Amino acid sequence: MFRLWAKIFTNNHLIKDIVICDESTTLSRTQKIFAAIDKCCVEFDLSKPIWLDANITDFKRYDRVRFTKDNFIDSIDFDYLEIHVIEE
Numbered sequence: 001m002f003r004l005w006a007k008i009f010t011n012n013h014l015i016k017d018i019v020i021c022d023e024s025t026t027l028s029r030t031q032k033i034f035a036a037i038d039k040c041c042v043e044f045d046l047s048k049p050i051w052l053d054a055n056i057t058d059f060k061r062y063d064r065v066r067f068t069k070d071n072f073i074d075s076i077d078f079d080y081l082e083i084h085v086i087e088e
Contacts, residue, residue, distance in 0.1 A: 002032045003087040006040035010078045018043050019086070029088070037083060047074045049081065 007017040020036040027035065041048050049055075049067035059065040063085040069076055 001087060002029070002036075003085070004033065004036040004040070005084045005086050006037070006044070007082045007084075008044060008078045009080055009082065012079075015078060016044060033085070040083070044081075046076070046081070047072055 002022040004020045004022075005017065006020065008015045018040050020039050022032045022036060024032070038048065040046075049071040050073070052071065055065045055067065055071065065083055067081045067083075068079070071081075
């Protein structure tokens with residue numbers, strides 16, 4: 001089972017969070033990650049974040065990444081969105 005934890009922080013306080021589970025066996029890891037991000041963006045009513053080189057490097061290294069205002073086209077009312085793969 002694949003699980004991704006998405007969290008929204010403001011002033012270092014957790015404001016919202018959601019865990020997205022995916023039990024499909026036909027999707028690749030990358031497809032599961034992007035599908036989970038799409039689901040959490042719909043749940044949080046956000047536009048999809050833009051992956052910058054620093055985000056890709058952090059995600060490859062730690063299975064965790066933070067998306068700040070620089071990663072969103074629309075303005076956001078929080079400090080950052082953090083995603084973390086908690087189970088594969």
